[in-house]
Amino acid sequence: MKLCRFKKASSQVCPGIVSDESTIIDLSSEVENLTSLFEAEDLNSRLAKLTKTNFPRLERATTRLMTPVERQEVWAVGVTYLRSKKARMEESDFSATAYDKVYDAPRPELFFKSFPEKVVGPGDSVGIRSDAQWSVPEPELTFVINSRGIIVGFTVGNDMSSRDIEGENLLYLPQAKIYEHSCAVGPVIVTGVTEAEARMWKIQMTITRNGQRVFEGETSVNQIKRTFGELVEYLFRSQKFSHGAVLLTGTGIVPPDGFTLEEQDRVRIDISGVGSLENIVTKV
Numbered sequence: 001m002k003l004c005r006f007k008k009a010s011s012q013v014c015p016g017i018v019s020d021e022s023t024i025i026d027l028s029s030e031v032e033n034l035t036s037l038f039e040a041e042d043l044n045s046r047l048a049k050l051t052k053t054n055f056p057r058l059e060r061a062t063t064r065l066m067t068p069v070e071r072q073e074v075w076a077v078g079v080t081y082l083r084s085k086k087a088r089m090e091e092s093d094f095s096a097t098a099y100d101k102v103y104d105a106p107r108p109e110l111f112f113k114s115f116p117e118k119v120v121g122p123g124d125s126v127g128i129r130s131d132a133q134w135s136v137p138e139p140e141l142t143f144v145i146n147s148r149g150i151i152v153g154f155t156v157g158n159d160m161s162s163r164d165i166e167g168e169n170l171l172y173l174p175q176a177k178i179y180e181h182s183c184a185v186g187p188v189i190v191t192g193v194t195e196a197e198a199r200m201w202k203i204q205m206t207i208t209r210n211g212q213r214v215f216e217g218e219t220s221v222n223q224i225k226r227t228f229g230e231l232v233e234y235l236f237r238s239q240k241f242s243h244g245a246v247l248l249t250g251t252g253i254v255p256p257d258g259f260t261l262e263e264q265d266r267v268r269i270d271i272s273g274v275g276s277l278e279n280i281v282t283k284v
């Protein structure tokens with residue numbers, strides 16, 4: 001099932017189910033928000049009941065899809081794909097050993113990415129820092145996790161990053177990763193999927209400049225080195241998330257070293273089984 005958060009013509013923001021290409025079921029008369037739904041003991045049967053109830057159905061064209069992140073902190077894991085490890089080791093002599101070690105270490109690299117109110121959704125702009133020379137999008141399968149540490153769904157995330165700042169010194173990682181419009185998530189959350197099923201998905205990214213495709217790349221979710229349970233277990237170690245959490249799971253697609261994003265570039269990320277997230281680049 002595909003869940004979403006959408007804005008009506010009246011500007012009211014509502015939780016919903018994407019029932020087909022052109023229809024959204026408005027759950028707002030029954031469900032306060034997606035976050036409370038994710039706390040249900042048996043989410044799948046709750047959702048099955050909701051789809052059978054006669055809630056208003058809206059033409060998708062009359063609504064605007066928003067990021068589904070409501071109150072969750074957003075975190076990210078790094079260096080979960082071999083491709084990411086190699087790219088980081090090449091970008092920095094200074095930090096190469098750290099990336100090499102973390103790829104094989106029992107403890108993954110986890111970092112804070114965004115407060116929920118700073119996350120951008122589909123059609124919003126994603127940012128490149130005005131003091132960075134080398135900026136890239138990172139297309140990442142993204143977990144939606146409830147307060148009990150259960151993955152309740154999957155969505156699409158973009159961990160926008162400044163590679164020159166990250167490569168200069170590992171201690172600059174928060175500046176390379178956290179700035180205005182550096183995190184896009186959405187639009188839909190797919191529920192009822194097992195890890196084995198999600199591992200069969202492909203992730204694709206296309207970057208278009210002035211109508212021309214300037215980068216295209218693909219990877220498979222199955223290239224993620226660690227199990228999903230392991231990633232969530234480390235995130236929830238010695239830490240509580242009363243509204244749940246959102247976790248970006250690392251990138252396996254890295255544009256070539258000469259490539260940097262420019263203003264007005266269009267970044268489209270597709271995850272088969274989830275959907276696509278598209279944003280336009282702006283300088284911040």
Ligand code: DO4
Binds near residue numbers: 076077088138173251
């Ligand atoms: O420390 C580097 C961050 C790595 C990352 O964000 C990724 O692999 O996706």
Ligand code: MG
Binds near residue numbers: 077138251
């Ligand atoms: Mg990343």
